[in-house]
Amino acid sequence: MMYQYLNGENWRHIYIVGDLHGCRQLLDEQLLACRFDIDQDLLVAVGDLIDRGADSLGCLALLNEPWFRSVRGNHEEMALNAIGEGIHQQWLMNGGEWFYQLDGSRMIAAKHALNRCREMPLILHLLLDDKIVVVAHADYPATHYAWGAEVDSSAVVWSRSRIESLQKKQGAPIIGADAFYFGHTPLSTPLIAYNQHYIDTGAVFGNPLTVVQVQ
Numbered sequence: 001m002m003y004q005y006l007n008g009e010n011w012r013h014i015y016i017v018g019d020l021h022g023c024r025q026l027l028d029e030q031l032l033a034c035r036f037d038i039d040q041d042l043l044v045a046v047g048d049l050i051d052r053g054a055d056s057l058g059c060l061a062l063l064n065e066p067w068f069r070s071v072r073g074n075h076e077e078m079a080l081n082a083i084g085e086g087i088h089q090q091w092l093m094n095g096g097e098w099f100y101q102l103d104g105s106r107m108i109a110a111k112h113a114l115n116r117c118r119e120m121p122l123i124l125h126l127l128l129d130d131k132i133v134v135v136a137h138a139d140y141p142a143t144h145y146a147w148g149a150e151v152d153s154s155a156v157v158w159s160r161s162r163i164e165s166l167q168k169k170q171g172a173p174i175i176g177a178d179a180f181y182f183g184h185t186p187l188s189t190p191l192i193a194y195n196q197h198y199i200d201t202g203a204v205f206g207n208p209l210t211v212v213q214v215q
């Protein structure tokens with residue numbers, strides 16, 4: 001599924017969180033700090049829940065929570081390619097080694113948890129009171145956003161071309177939605193340019209985990 005639609009009316013507050021990469025404890029601390037209420041609020045993640053950090057399984061468990069949604073990151077993509085297609089090398093060399101170190105029953109449990117990543121959309125469309133907010137892992141690779149439009153799925157989870165242009169002070173708004181939230185590229189502080197918000201602040205490298213309230 002490429003696009004998933006969420007109507008903000010169903011929640012009190014909505015927050016978007018940057019790349020978790022196994023930092024479940026840090027997330028739980030942040031949720032406490034913002035008085036997140038699992039019965040009324042929604043947390044949306046920009047993907048890359050797993051790999052590199054201490055608790056990939058704890059972050060995957062979020063996919064079972066009704067108060068949590070996430071788009072698919074390139075790390076989920078690599079994990080799915082490994083468990084589904086037998087393409088192991090890329091994941092093994094990019095943070096997936098925790099999976100290969102698990103023993104039999106734990107590896108089976110992890111495989112089940114990772115299978116939930118198949119249901120993750122590539123793009124989340126949030127309809128809020130007065131605006132449309134779009135969440136994707138790395139980029140929305142088009143000059144115009146449109147619900148359901150075919151875009152290059154590999155660029156959605158991998159591309160750094162837009163942020164590299166923005167870092168060189170070249171860019172433009174993406175027409176068709178009010179705000180875009182992306183992760184994927186660790187930054188010392190969030191980068192906001194035009195209607196684009198890059199919120200991966202490298203939590204797994206010991207930096208703060210960015211959580212932004214959009215409703």
Ligand SMILES: [Mn+2]
Pocket residue numbers: 048073074075137183184185
């Ligand atoms: Mn990524």
